[in-house]
Amino acid sequence: NAGVTQTPKFRVLKTGQSMTLLCAQDMNHEYMYWYRQDPGMGLRLIHYSVGEGTTAKGEVPDGYNVSRLKKQNFLLGLESAAPSQTSVYFCASSYPGQGVTYEQYFGPGTRLTVT
Amino acid sequence: GESVGLHLPTLSVQEGDNSIINCAYSNSASDYFIWYKQESGKGPQFIIDIRSNMDKRQGQRVTVLLNKTVKHLSLQIAATQPGDSAVYFCAENFNTNAGKSTFGDGTTLTVKP
Numbered sequence A: 001n002a003g004v005t006q007t008p009k010f011r012v013l014k015t016g017q018s019m020t021l022l023c024a025q026d027m028n029h030e031y032m033y034w035y036r037q038d039p040g041m042g043l044r045l046i047h048y049s050v051g052e053g054t055t056a057k058g059e060v061p062d063g064y065n066v067s068r069l070k071k072q073n074f075l076l077g078l079e080s081a082a083p084s085q086t087s088v089y090f091c092a093s094s095y096p097g098q099g100v101t102y103e104q105y106f107g108p109g110t111r112l113t114v115t
Numbered sequence B: 001g002e003s004v005g006l007h008l009p010t011l012s013v014q015e016g017d018n019s020i021i022n023c024a025y026s027n028s029a030s031d032y033f034i035w036y037k038q039e040s041g042k043g044p045q046f047i048i049d050i051r052s053n054m055d056k057r058q059g060q061r062v063t064v065l066l067n068k069t070v071k072h073l074s075l076q077i078a079a080t081q082p083g084d085s086a087v088y089f090c091a092e093n094f095n096t097n098a099g100k101s102t103f104g105d106g107t108t109l110t111v112k113p
Helices: none
Strands: A004-007 A010-013 A019-025 A031-037 A043-049 A064-067 A073-078 A087-094 A110-114 B010-014 B019-024 B032-038 B045-051 B056-058 B062-067 B072-077 B086-093 B107-112
Touching: A004 A087, A019 A031, A019 A087, A019 A110, A031 A073, A043 A064, A043 A073, A073 A087, B010 B019, B019 B107, B032 B062, B032 B072, B045 B056, B045 B062, B045 B072, B072 B086
Parallel strands: A010 A110, B010 B107
Antiparallel strands: A004 A019, A019 A073, A031 A043, A031 A087, A064 A073, A087 A110, B019 B072, B032 B045, B032 B086, B056 B062, B062 B072, B086 B107
16 A cells, blocks of 8 residues: 655746646555645644545635545645745545544645745 | 633643643534644545543543533643654544544654654
């Protein structure tokens, strides 16, 4: 089991460019999440998905879009990158259910710099 | 009144000492809590969890205490080792909320040899 993987690991963008971050999980988890983590801060939820074909906004969704076309993949898109989107992005997944923990499994992160 | 530990952004301890990391949570309806450990350059990793119907849970070298009256969590690490150096986050959840966690600001633990 690879768990949760993210590509790319690092990326530098110029202001106005677009890109897509890919998250993949091989644990058959229903729920997937995208977070951003800024220096010295906790994790802030950007978007999440409770199943294939569904997405919902989190705490800081502006400037990002997501898609969950397949259960194992969750894509995060930046349509027009801004310096304020410089951050480390983490993907996570979890398995819901009564009596089951809500532990989230995290990927290794993508470090994005927008100049 | 009861004394509750303050959340500190950084904590430095000597190797072999016990560490206590505190967290205040915000939602009185939260019914499930998790502590995560984040090592430098990595994603957070699950350490231990506790449900709201408990006030204490023990793992290997770690204990989580929950005080619902004052909405406070603590993580105790026994015999702290250099490998425990990391950022520790608490997270709160409540049932049916799509498994979404609200994360605290984190405490950076440094273990001095």
